[in-house]
Amino acid sequence: MRTIYCAATSLDGFIADENHSLSWLFATPGHADDPGGRYGDAATLDFERMIENVGAIVCGASTYAWLERELTKEGQPFVWPYGQPSWVVTHRDITPVAGVELFAGDVADLHPRLVEAAGGKDVWIIGGGDLAGQFADHGLLDLVWVHLCPVVLGRGKPLLPRRLRLHREHVERDGQFTALLFRVVGPEP
Numbered sequence: 001m002r003t004i005y006c007a008a009t010s011l012d013g014f015i016a017d018e019n020h021s022l023s024w025l026f027a028t029p030g031h032a033d034d035p036g037g038r039y040g041d042a043a044t045l046d047f048e049r050m051i052e053n054v055g056a057i058v059c060g061a062s063t064y065a066w067l068e069r070e071l072t073k074e075g076q077p078f079v080w081p082y083g084q085p086s087w088v089v090t091h092r093d094i095t096p097v098a099g100v101e102l103f104a105g106d107v108a109d110l111h112p113r114l115v116e117a118a119g120g121k122d123v124w125i126i127g128g129g130d131l132a133g134q135f136a137d138h139g140l141l142d143l144v145w146v147h148l149c150p151v152v153l154g155r156g157k158p159l160l161p162r163r164l165r166l167h168r169e170h171v172e173r174d175g176q177f178t179a180l181l182f183r184v185v186g187p188e189p
């Protein structure tokens with residue numbers, strides 16, 4: 001069981017722009033758009049393979065709102081896109097969709113529930129960055145896996161707003177992305 005923060009980031013360290021848009025991300029070709037392998041050699045660090053070994057999921061309120069906004073089909077209710085037990089951390093008075101529980105407070109109190117629900121598989125922190133940081137503050141973040149996107153945004157929502165030392169474990173080219181897997185070492189003095 002590992003607790004993994006997996007997200008796509010701009011070169012200057014943002015996972016969404018200041019308006020919570022990911023248009024810059026979806027405009028970037030990955031290995032699926034590069035069948036001849038001109039730009040890459042992926043995909044050990046493949047999202048579809050990663051999610052197969054995920055047993056529980058957690059995200060923040062803005063990320064949940066983004067998913068609800070983007071995945072709600074006209075005239076139909078929002079359906080949570082993941083089959084794994086999932087938690088949204090929020091203080092907001094929302095009614096979550098089926099498959100999602102709400103949590104507010106110290107993530108150290110949530111983590112044992114995530115681990116138990118994961119049943120030996122990994123816990124995936126979708127984001128945002130501060131939420132991943134909250135787990136790291138308690139030494140509960142094991143891996144940081146980023147897909148680095150060749151774009152700079154100037155401003156936006158930060159990837160991981162903490163002082164942390166990481167150790168690079170693996171690098172791959174994935175279309176125009178650079179996939180990077182890091183182990184979290186600990187706080188950087």
Ligand SMILES: NC(=O)c1ccc[n+]([C@@H]2O[C@H](COP(=O)([O-])OP(=O)(O)OC[C@H]3O[C@@H](n4cnc5c(N)ncnc54)[C@H](OP(=O)(O)O)[C@@H]3O)[C@@H](O)[C@H]2O)c1
Nearest residue numbers: 007008016020060061062063066089090091092105127128
């Ligand atoms: N590029 C990628 O791969 C990627 C991955 C993930 C997310 N995203 C995007 O990045 C953006 C992230 O937004 P964000 O930085 O605002 O982060 P977020 O984690 O999605 O949301 C932050 C909010 O969650 C709530 N929250 C956080 N920790 C909490 C806690 N311990 N207890 C209770 N509530 C807590 C707070 O809102 P309240 O107090 O209002 O509830 C906080 O303002 C979103 O637009 C998302 O779509 C991108």
